[in-house]
Amino acid sequence: MISLRTILLIASMIDALLLCTNALAQEKFSPKIKSASHARLAQQIQFSVAVRDPQKFKSQYQSKVVLVDFYETTRIFRISSSIDFVVHAFAADKNILFVDLLTRPHVESRNSTLNTALNRINKAKQLRPALRGHNMMISIKEQSFDKTDLDLRGRTVETSESPRVVSEHATAMATFIAGIGNTSEKGLGVANEAIVTASDFSDIFPDDVAYFDDYNILQQNHSYGTSIENYYGNEAVSYDEQVYSNPDLLHVFSAGNIGNSKPTAGDYHDLNWANLSGNFKHAKNVLVVTAIDTSLNRNPMNSRGPTFDGRVKPELTAYGEGGTSDAAALVTGMTALIREAVKNKTMPTSAALLKALLIASAEDVGDEGIDFTFGYGYINLWQAVQDVEQERFFNASLNHDEFKQFTITVPENVRELRIATAWTDPPSTVNALQALVNDIDSYLIYDEQKVLPWVLNHFPHSDSLSARNERRQDHLNNVELISINNPKAGTYQLVLYANLVSSAQDVAVAYSVKSADLAWDFPAMDEVIEADTRVKLFWNNPLDQRAAISMKLNEGEWNTIVDDVAEGETSVSWVTPDTLANASLRLEVGGKIIESPAFVISPRPKLTVPFVCDDVFALSWSPVAGASTYDLVTLVGDSTTVVRRANDTLFVGAKGANHFYTVQPRIESKTGLKADMINYNMQGSNCYVNLFSAYRFDDVSNKVEIHLSTHWNVSRVTFFLVDDNGMLKALDTQSPGKQKYFTFLDEHLTGEIMRYTAVVELVDGTRLSTEIVSVLVEQKNRAILFPNPADEFVTVLSEGDGGKLHIVDRQGRYLLSFELGTRIEEIDIARLSPGLYYFQYERAGNVTDSGRFVKL
Structure with missing residues (x-):
């Protein structure tokens, strides 16, 4: 029996916990402000301030701070002030809800590479050539891209929001999304008939809704980040509110490339988790993307979840060997194609539906099931397209405390059934302890069995965060995934229950039934693969036993190229032969042969x-x-x-x-x-002559040489000596054959300056003359000074090696002396006053030459 004292003690502990919780919920300064260094306290910097009454804030502070901007829908001001003032003035002001220090954004990949095989983009586009994102407007929020880029010609629109600064990173992102492939297939984007426009990320809050409406923009890419900001901040609230008010608008964010960083505040401090780069990536209604390479490996620099309150972010994974920026751009392009496919069905295309379709059709990666590293899996665009075509999706609306039931039919021979439920949730209160407002619970019923969605353990400990997912009710996320491996054919009932704060909630549901039949995913039909290159071959299902792969070129014989592919694999690495050929592959497993579509192997010409x-x-x-x-x-x-x-x-x-x-x-x-x-x-090419030069080669000769850009159509090359009167004396004539480089050694050295030229004669008689080049030739026991007059330096031409040069004034006084070690030497005469001077050239103790020059 519990004593009264124990009961009172428990009650007091609960009261203390509630007080602590309320205090946390009402904390109005972000961790960045509280941890700011002493040196920054008086600096003028920018803040975002969420308020209850904007007019009251404006009248009270407009003379004390600089009001930079105001976001009406979320009642957030952007101001310029100092931490000192903000902390002292705002602390007791009940009108102020939350204050955050604004951080300058930065792009999140430097070395971008494009691969469209892993996410089955090639297969989807080859089999559905009409899916190209035709004239869909996509915004890229960072800096501006190069509108003159050959792969973006005719596919860009400039607006009043377009930044002035152009960056290579933004150009790469635009190319990944909508490049038209003029330069090569490396410049062919995912949605290559879409139109891109740029928006400035110097303001990391959402762009005004009028911008999206005026240009009919329904998707925006965000391949940038700030720092670890593990709280539901002003930016996160603003993005959630914008999508909630405009449910078709999809924001795609890169997860971040600070995976080696640890949070310094919040529940996950000092853990190598929860390092998404920016509090806007903690928004519920945006899509956050991470990256893998073709071997399904994650770069340790890629950021991962969970969010501040334990939700699954990133949600999806795509190829991005250069970082999560690249992956986000690919996903933005893929969502455009899925939106186009849904529109072809004349159905609405909410952001929640696009999320649900991509999550339902995704492939597992990493540890089995969902996780905080890869989210709900990596995108399989071809599977998503098939799910749209088969209309494996629907929209519903639920009232509070309402159950709704939907029938899902599963055919025979299915490897996996995946059902994703997603909804655009109302924004929560800024700096809330938990972001979710409306809670939709989903479960599946079959054969009187209840199957719950996958849920992760978000307790702040590495063991918990890396633990396998388990089936239970989810009260954190506005996405829920139910999956069953090898489901029985039949009718399943999906049940949704709404526990709402608002009166009603729209919900999007997508489901994917993945065939157990083995099929090639890459190479796709009519694929062109570079010769003598290591590539990854992909198929759709894990092998149930060991397999072999063979290849046929140009209707020749089948030859084994990989003799042992391990059980469970969905890909294998292969070096293509160095040839141009029509090719086919076949996968031999368990007595079955699965032949690939025909494709081309091709060297890349130069x-x-x-x-x-x-x-x-x-x-x-x-x-x-x-x-x-x-x-x-x-x-x-x-x-x-x-x-x-x-x-x-x-x-x-x-x-x-x-x-x-x-x-x-x-x-x-x-x-x-x-x-x-x-x-x-x-390309640096001239009219046949790329280079003509002459120079002193050794003690007894000058070397004359010519580099031609081509030997084509050249009959002969003749070297000439040019005398002081401009007359030409032929020195040597050579015929090219396939040669492009010619030389001649002139051993008849005369005079102070020897001039050379060459004539290239073409087959049709055309003569192309080079410029005239000069070689300075020293004379025995003589010195030549130039230029004359001279300023700070004068050049001496002599035999060098043991000679001396003396500078003498008009009174015969020796002012400067120099040892001459080489034929041409530049000497410093800056210390001399302007005027007339004499020089004496001395060899072996005797003056053998003299002259005069003018110092300027």
């Missing part, structure tokens, strides 16, 4: 510019073995067009408006990889 003359230019490229012909491609307007189908590897054309060219080999009716597109004017 395009060079032999010459650029006044009226004509030439392009040449390395021959590709097996090529039947070559397509020469130029840029006309915003897109490329074939200007010539060639049998050889040289093109000579008249100069015109088009300066950009590339070439690609053909094999039968298919094309191989493009060479990287070049501007022939920017």
Whole structure:
């Protein structure tokens, strides 16, 4: 029996806990303000301030702080002031809800690479060529991208929100999202018919709704971060409110690249978890993305969850070897294609539905099930497209305390059933201890069994945060995932229950039934893969036993390329042969043969510019073995067009408006990889002569040399000596063959200056003369000073090695003396006053030459 004393003690402990909780909930200064260094206390810096009554705040403080901006929907001011003033003035002000120190954002990857195989983007686009994100407006919030970039031509719109500063990072993100591939396939984005526009991330709060409405923008990419900010701050509230008020608007954020950092405040302080870069990434209604490479490995620098209150962030994973920025851009492009697919069904495309579709169709990665590192899995775009086409999604609305039941039919031969429920939740109170407002509970019923969603342990300990997921009710997240491996065919009942603060809540549900049949995912149909390159081959399901892979080139024999693929694998690494060929692969497992679609293996040609003359230019490229012909491609307007189908590897054309060219080999009716597109004017090529020079080679000779840009059409090269009257004396004539470099040693040294030129004669008789170049030649026992007059330095030409030069004034006084070690030496005469001076050249103790010069 419990004593009265014990009961009172427990009651007092509960009261203390409640007091502590209320104090935490009402804390109005962010950890960044409380931990600011003493040196920053008086500095003028920017803050965000959430208030109850904006007019009252404005009238009370507009003369004391600088009001920079105001976000009406969330009643948040951006101000400039000092920490000293803010802490003392705002602490007791009940009108002020929360104050945060604004942090300058930074981009989150530097070395961007594009891979569209892992997330099955290639397969989706090859099998559904109409999915291109046609004319969908996508905003990129950071700095501006290069609107003249060849891969973004005709696909950009400038607005009043576009930043002035252009960055390579923003250009890479824009290219990943919507590049049109003019330069090569490396510049082909995910939604390559979308239109991109830029918005400035110097203000990290959401852009005004009018910006999105005026330009019909429904998606915005955010590949940047700030620092670890583990709280439900002003930015997080603002993004949640914006999406709640505009439910079709989707914000995609990179998780961050500060995975080696630990929080210094909050529940997860000093743990190597919960290091998302920015409190806006703790918003419920945005999509946060992390990255993996093609081997499904995570870079330790990638940030991971959970959020401040234990929710699952990041939600999804995509390829991003250069960082989570790249992954976010790919996901922004993929969501555009899914939105387009849903629109083709004439159905609404809320952000919650897009989330649900991508999560339901995703593939598990890392430890089995959901986790705080990879979220709900990595995106499988092809599976998501199929789910949309089969209409495996629906929208519903629930009132408080209401149950609703929905039927889901599962066919035979299904590897996995995944059901994602997502909703756009109302914003919570700023700095709330828990962000979720409306709680939707989901569970699945089949054969009188109740299957609950997957939930993670968010207790602040590394063992808990890395523990496997378990099935139980979720009261934290506004996304819930239920999955069943190898489900029985039949009818399942999805039950949703609403525990709401608001009167009603819209909910999006998507489900994916993944076939157990084995199929190739990469290479996709008509894929072009670079020769002599290590690539990853992908298929859709884990192998249930060991397997082998063989290859056939050009209707030849099947040859084994990988003789032992381990059980459970969904990919294997392979180095492509160095050839141009039509190819097929087959996967042999358990007596079954799964043949891939036909694809092309192609070397990448290298395009060079032999010459650029006044009226004509030439392009040449390395021959590709097996090529039947070559397509020469130029840029006309915003897109490329074939200007010539060639049998050889040289093109000579008249100069015109088009300066950009590339070439690609053909094999039968298919094309191989493009060479990287070049501007022939920017390759350093001249009109046949790239370099002509002459210089002193040794004691008895001058060396004259010429580098031609090409030997094509050249008949001969002649070297000439030019006398003082400009007359030419032929020294040597050479025929090129396939040679492009020619030299001549002139051993007849005369005079002080010897001048040389060369003439390149073409087959048609055209003569191209080089410039005239000079070589200074010393004379025995003599010294030559130049320039004359001279300023601070004068150059001496002599035999060097043992000679001396003396500077003498008009009274015969020796002022300066120099040892001459080389034929040409520059001597410092800055200390001399302006005027006329004499010099004496001495060798072996005798003055052998003299002269005069003027010092300026």
